[in-house]
Amino acid sequence: MVGKKISGSQSAKALGSAYLFIVLFGVVSLFSDMTHEGARSITGPFLSNFGLSAAAVGIIAGFGEFIGYGLRFVSGYLSDKTRRYWLVTGVGYAINLLSVPLLALAGRWEVVALLMILERAGRAIRNPARDSMLSHATSEIGHGKGFGIHEALDQIGATTGPLIISLALISGATMRHAFAWLLLPALAALSILVFTRIRYPNPQTLEVSKKESLKGAHFPRAYWFYLVAASLVATGFVDYPLLAFHFQKQDVMQGSLIAIYYAVAMGVDAIAALVFGLLYDKIGIRALMVSTLVSFAFPLFAFADGPIFALVGVILWGVGMGAQESIMRAAIATLSSKEKRATAYGFFNMVYGIAWFVGSSIFGILYTVSLPWAVGFSVIIQLSALPFFALSGRSRQKV
Template sequence: MNLRLILLLGLVSLLADWLYEGMRSVAPQYLVELGASAAFVGFVFGLGDALGYAARFITGPLADRRGGYWLETFLGYAIQVAAVAGLVFARDVWQVAALIFLERFSKALRTPARDAIISAAGGPGARGRAFGIHASLDQIGAIAGALMATLMLYYSYTPRQVFLASLAPGLAALAVLYIAYATSGIKPERRGVRQSADPSVLKFGAAQLFLGLSTIHISLLMYKLSGVPWLASLLYLTAMVAEVPLSLLQGHLYDRDARAILIAPVFSVLLAACYASGALPALFVGAVVYSVVTSYADVVAKAQAARAGGAASLGVVNAMWGLGLLIGGTLYGYLQDVGALHLAFVTAAVSAIISLALLWRQTTS
């Protein structure tokens, strides 16, 4: 395992997460301030996350075909910095939405290529640990971004000032990425594009689709607290803090036993129950449970996909998860607007059961 490279890429993600999680900590409240409904917030973050994943159907195979990986990684991080800079000047809900979509596309561009580099650095016997270490450093940056946003809102800074403050760590991320590239000596094996058609990848991707559909996006939990913007950001911060140990734990569990792929659907049902309850303590419990599901997507799902191939396999699996998030985010936002949270819970629970059944079949086949 090339620990030095994993740590450098983890530091890049730490700084980049400081940038975009600081932005995401205030973006739902900013959209509400500009007049957005719950359905629109759910649509924007659902579509944004879906774009960030679905585009990997294309960016993953392209990275494998080119075999370079580093160029896509650099471009992705640079576009992300530009998107957040644009939010400083955005003045209506559609401008904000478009820039959120661009930021999510930047993630789609860089992530399959970067994850192929991490997989190569981890090697066959330590992929789970490699992704776990990377994800935990990533989440430290998310904590820094969410904490910065929470404190700035508490002390009456505006969302646009939060966006501006977030640019400094984003620029630092680009500098550290260059150091990682210049000193790594790692070039992942060029794989071609056939991996995306592997039946095991498609079956696992189907399970991820239903898992994404079962997941209540945290922006909708934050929407319930949007009347007190700093409290909504504190909810987001809670999720970011929880994801650090959860990423390390799930990476360790996966390397020991591949049945760790069964974890997430169970917790997505609990998340839906917390969301339907709506009580303040339940929402904060839900933030922690949300982190179980998202750390699974960032660690276990990636390690499972990397077993089957390169950036193409990672792209397919993540894209299916994102498609589920898009459908769920829009649907659950609409159900929240019309006061039908019981239907949201039932839909999420049924989707989670389907995902669990598909994953169970994979572990026994």
Template structure:
């Protein structure tokens, strides 16, 4: 397609890697709670322990892997390790007989995510001309969301034809193997000529402007609670549980459809404007969820919610790339992912507390308010590089 003609080879390869990896992941993880409870006899507490350990591990490793990739000036090796751990680790869930074994495998999978994410984002940045960074990161996110649609659909079809949960988990090995092959044969290393002989593991090596951007990202994320609360709102409003997966597919379809246009728009008018537009969409959608009381409203809000992702996910990463020099790309992405990971946990705790104590409207208003405040601060205090004409 003409729209993707100028996307660099590395970005296309990493896009297909993310598509296949997410398809494999989404064949397993939507079914994981059912498997833990109905097959292994675990409870919600075990699920909480598994997910808590997994996500904390990933957030911390994203920081260190980014810095290591800058220090070694090599990204591909870390990317390969990360995807290999996920590809060959996830299917082992099919042979587990206890919940703690699932916890170990989930830990391995998240170690893989932590190892690969920051080096991968740095490689996308280094492989892409500055004037299409938004488009490249948008393309990568679009491919990721495509995989998130394919995975559950494949799992649902296999379940319909009578395949057991364990066998579905085992079949997830196939797309995982293909991801590893693509990384080995189609992803190319990008060398960086650095003026610095050493890359110190310090936030101080990054500009004050970038650190201000991180602060604003943390502030926004504190109001960006888990999407599980949106599922809860949908259920409370009257959407049948059987239709929740379809609702999720609609969300990912809109994410996929808007990611590239959002990135291209940011290449033309600037990152800040597009990010703030996305955050304002988020604020309005959250207020809409707070006031919604009909099923049709929930369907509409979920579809519109996908636009927020299309305007922000790839663009925020492109902005990270804009704000730091080439030799510190991995370190910068590491701090970015750590900031999001650190703020994500308390955001859901705070949101859940407000919901339980004061009701869903107050909780959604809290999220919308922080989005508005973050938007003001981004426009007021974070400088943007002049766009290339």
């Protein structure tokens, strides 16, 4: 009887410790996203002030995403090889966050582009190691739920960041002033990260001890089908800077509303992350099929005439982003072994980033030729991911 009480107490303590780790990292991400998503809400219009075309903005944003995902394979591999997950995570956060306020000092579009790429590179360095550490804690409460909670907190920052930027612009501040103010949440994120490192020096101990069906250096067939499906979704998606560029160039809305729309998208992202995270724990990869069917039509509305259609498009875009940034991470945790998890995250994100870069570049080029062609490309490519998600789900059941 006493043994059972002790066991129950230990289980409750482990659960509480896992929740606290996820929440602490969620708060780090909250301030982190407040910083870089606040900046990203106006980088499209900021670049357009230098006279760049839609294709140029799309290529810069897409290349930033390519770097932001492409470097993750190297980062993930090195994290697993060295087992220095905290060091890699810390370096990545520092580069990612400190690049943003430096935009206030940029006087040429080349410098702006470089800082945008550095910000994405910082994310590339930090994310595989961070997600690997998070996956240990989410194994205790459910991968979908755990990553959903983290993403929801993440998106609170991603929502408030653009709102702060919008309020600053409405009050008369310049874009440069807005970038400078983002130094404050950047420093807050780094401070909480240091505290979390001190509190949890070895997050691997948070993982539930259980027999693994996935071992060794090779990934199962379900992983590869999943990789194809996710890459198709990435190819068909569009960066918000290009949406913002369209809204400004076509005079769809006032400039201050562009950041508010982005905040709306991030709010939807947070809700979608929780909803689809819980759904993932119940029905698995089929949850991504549902999210794709909901979000694939976003370009049909976002690139239509008028702010109402644009708002609907932005909401659907937010649903898609919420699923991509929560469930897709949760799925990798179930499709890879504990020893190779950072590598699995890194390789997945490298291919995903290449797909995002190619898709953003193609969309930007098609946009300058024919808007209907660009929209059709986005819709068709996203829908083509559905059968591969289905194949991944079936293959996973056989493991």
